[in-house]
Amino acid sequence: MKDIMREAFERDCFPNFVNISTLERNSKGEYVSSTLEDHWQTFMEGWDAAIEHLKNKHNPSYTDIISDGSVDFG
Numbered sequence: 001m002k003d004i005m006r007e008a009f010e011r012d013c014f015p016n017f018v019n020i021s022t023l024e025r026n027s028k029g030e031y032v033s034s035t036l037e038d039h040w041q042t043f044m045e046g047w048d049a050a051i052e053h054l055k056n057k058h059n060p061s062y063t064d065i066i067s068d069g070s071v072d073f074g
Contacts, residue, residue, distance in 0.1 A: 002044070009043045 010023055017036060024032045031037040 005044055005047050006040075008047075009040055013039065013043060 014020075014023060014036070017033075017039075020033045020036050022032070023036075026032055031040055
């Protein structure tokens with residue numbers, strides 16, 4: 001699932017970092033830029049929190065939200 005998250009982060013968030021010109025990562029998979037890595041960590045936390053919120057929402061208007069704990073696109 002992190003691949004989907006990372007693709008979204010790099011597509012939607014990275015362009016806003018005008019002072020960071022590379023998505024280069026080290027051997028651990030962390031972004032070389034500490035600023036970018038910090039935002040990536042926050043992005044993942046927000047993504048996970050949003051999924052958890054939707055899974056636990058008890059509103060009959062959300063009948064299409066069925067999750068097995070992974071990301072459901074479609």
